[in-house]
Amino acid sequence: MAARRVAAAGCAWPWGLLGWARPERFLASGSVFPLSCIHTSTPLEKLGKWEKKNRIVYPPQLPGEPRRPAEIYHCRREIKYSKDKMWYLAKLIKGMSIDQALAQLEFNDKKGAKVIKEVLLEAQEMAVRNHNVEFKSNLYIAESLTGRGHYVKRIRYHGKGMFGIMKLVRCHYFVKLVEGPPPPPEPLKTGFDQAKEYVQQLRNRTIANTL
Amino acid sequence: MAAAMATGLGRLGLRACRQNVESLLRSARGAPTCRLVPVRTKRRFSVPNWDREQSLEEKKLRPSRMVAPEEHVERTFYLACTADVIDPYVPPEGDARLTSLSKEGLKQRAERFKQSAVSQLALRKVKDHDPDFSTKTFPEKAQEIFTEAHNCLANFNKQKLHSLVTERCYSEMVRGNRYKTIRWSFVESLEPPRVVHVRCDSMVNRGNLYGQVTVRMHTRQTLAIYDRFGRLMYGGEQVPKDVLEYVVFERHLVNLYGTWRMHAKIVPEWAPPKDPIVKTVMIPGPTLNPSQEFEEIK
Numbered sequence: 001m002a003a004r005r006v007a008a009a010g011c012a013w014p015w016g017l018l019g020w021a022r023p024e025r026f027l028a029s030g031s032v033f034p035l036s037c038i039h040t041s042t043p044l045e046k047l048g049k050w051e052k053k054n055r056i057v058y059p060p061q062l063p064g065e066p067r068r069p070a071e072i073y074h075c076r077r078e079i080k081y082s083k084d085k086m087w088y089l090a091k092l093i094k095g096m097s098i099d100q101a102l103a104q105l106e107f108n109d110k111k112g113a114k115v116i117k118e119v120l121l122e123a124q125e126m127a128v129r130n131h132n133v134e135f136k137s138n139l140y141i142a143e144s145l146t147g148r149g150h151y152v153k154r155i156r157y158h159g160k161g162m163f164g165i166m167k168l169v170r171c172h173y174f175v176k177l178v179e180g181p182p183p184p185p186e187p188l189k190t191g192f193d194q195a196k197e198y199v200q201q202l203r204n205r206t207i208a209n210t211l
Numbered sequence: 212m213a214a215a216m217a218t219g220l221g222r223l224g225l226r227a228c229r230q231n232v233e234s235l236l237r238s239a240r241g242a243p244t245c246r247l248v249p250v251r252t253k254r255r256f257s258v259p260n261w262d263r264e265q266s267l268e269e270k271k272l273r274p275s276r277m278v279a280p281e282e283h284v285e286r287t288f289y290l291a292c293t294a295d296v297i298d299p300y301v302p303p304e305g306d307a308r309l310t311s312l313s314k315e316g317l318k319q320r321a322e323r324f325k326q327s328a329v330s331q332l333a334l335r336k337v338k339d340h341d342p343d344f345s346t347k348t349f350p351e352k353a354q355e356i357f358t359e360a361h362n363c364l365a366n367f368n369k370q371k372l373h374s375l376v377t378e379r380c381y382s383e384m385v386r387g388n389r390y391k392t393i394r395w396s397f398v399e400s401l402e403p404p405r406v407v408h409v410r411c412d413s414m415v416n417r418g419n420l421y422g423q424v425t426v427r428m429h430t431r432q433t434l435a436i437y438d439r440f441g442r443l444m445y446g447g448e449q450v451p452k453d454v455l456e457y458v459v460f461e462r463h464l465v466n467l468y469g470t471w472r473m474h475a476k477i478v479p480e481w482a483p484p485k486d487p488i489v490k491t492v493m494i495p496g497p498t499l500n501p502s503q504e505f506e507e508i509k
Contacts, residue, residue, distance in 0.1 A: 060392050060437040068440045130390075132438035134490040 050075045050174050054131075070133050070179040071142070074123035075172060079115050083146045083171035086112045090144040090173065097182045098124060098139045116144075116173060123177050133179050140182035147172040290414055292377035292474065293421050296459050298329075300408035300425045302479045307429060307455045333411035337422045340464035350404035352471070353426045353460055358397045360473050364388075365395045376473045377461055383475075390439045398431040398451045407457065411464070420464040423474060429455045445488050455482075 053073040061068060079086070089112050093101040098120060105117040120141075127133040149170030156166040337344055356375055363372040364384055373381060408425035431453050434446040446452075461474035499505060 055390065057390050057392065057439050058441040060394070060435075060443075061441040067442060070438075070440050070442075128493075132440075132442070132444060132490065136493075 048075070048077070070127065070131050072123055072127040072131050072133070072139075072177045073174070074119060074126065074177070075174040076115065076119045077172045078149045078170045079112070079173060080168075081112045081115065081171055082169045083148050085110065086116075086146040086171050086173060089113055089116055090146050093120075093141050094144045095182060095185065096141055097137070098141065098177065099137050100182075101141055112173075116175075119173060119175060120177075123175060127177060127179075138179055138181070139177045140180065141175060142178040143174070143176040145174045147174065290419075291463060292379055292461055292472070293412070293414060293423070294379060296475050296477065297410045297412045297421075297423055299459075299477050300457060302407075302427075302457055302477065304479075304481050306427075306479075327408070330409045333409040333422065336411045336420065337409060337424075337464060340420065340422075341462070346406040349424065349471075350406055350426050353424075353458065354400065354404050354428060354430075356460070356471065356473055357428065357458060360384075361395045361397070365393045374470070374472070380473050380475060391444070392437040392441070394433075394435045394437070394448055396433050396448075398433060400428070400430045401453060402429040404428045418465065421461060422464045423459050423461045424471070425457050425459050425477065427455075427457050429453070443489060446486070 050073055058068065089105070089108065089110060092104060092108075093116070096104070102117060102120055105113040105120070124136050124139065127139060128136050133139065149172050151170065152168040153165050154168055156164045158164060334346070360372060360375040363369075363375060369385075372384075376384065404426050406424055407427045409422070411420055411422045413419045414421060431451045433448055433451050435443060435448040436445040438444045457477040457479070459474045459477065460471045462471045463469040496505065
């Protein structure tokens, strides 16, 4: 009984402490543990959806299937920068290979470039260490997004006792790295292609309910 | 009486009076008289508490606000297993290489266990606490525990794993496997398992006995580890491997409800190296200054 109590306690406290880090495929049997452990506590920060995406586990692949490319999700929250200004940088590196993206960001003059570069390096390190990625250069940026963080209102003092209310703006930055060479960019639609499509639409017209 | 004293003193005169007082104050040996100096004892100004220089101890002892007495939440911890193997067994070299048919192999086999006196003593102590223990029946049970534990690890049945495996072994088995899929199967046992080494030791207090039994197992197993995305990281499912292992089982003998659980594995130095993992790993080289080149340092 003592051994079982220890086993229960031994199982309960990591479950409570590391409650954030459960893989989504394992469903625990529903047994109630006694309150014998004091160290259970709620996690400090609630994990966002993007962080949880790193926890899905796929079933083992059959020998005939093509190799599934590794996907690594990373983000940084509450960056002191505007989401609209950050969007330009996110759009810049979308679809590039990681080396090219790092090179572009290093010589970009914006403030957000430094932050995004740190995030990309962190994500690369995580990929190699935790997610079984073989070559650290063999990654490309599949998705890169910005989101609105928490805004704070402050007083901006003008002359003659006038004031305005200014917003201190923060943003989040999300990135998804996928293993493999970057996909080739889509070719631009030429006029000839558009004309062909138009002609095809005309030819597809029929009269309904006829022979 | 005071009037009488006053009149008495008055007759003598003031000078005589003072001389008398001084003579009273004079000690028997004739030391010099001390002058009476009037001192004002009323305190005019005192430095307030907050401005006064306090020694470090006083500062520490006096809290600045009301402090509630700390509630000591005491958590008793319970040593269910030892931290390491007591007196680890040193497996003889060429253990699985010598066939049992040769004379040497047989001799080694028969004599080794009986020779060890410490093992015999420890075995006796174990039998005192656990009368059902026997070196003939235990190896089979041990192999069952071993197989069950590995199956639980493959199925992520943590509750059952805790009951089959000590806490030390659990952390070693489970580390790094959270987001991986493990497929393990036990094909067959090539030789019957046998007890090789018994030790008994007490922790913290003198009577708190833990018994450790080393079992030698020569088995055939298959192992395949897949990473988060289902890609093969190590091993193969259809590739059985012959494995010679020395597994240590432990039990808290003094505990009435203790069970024999897997504790550790002993890896001998002459063991063949394991297979490499599927992916290539970069080993970082020395950090170079911009002016240096790698060939120069080499």
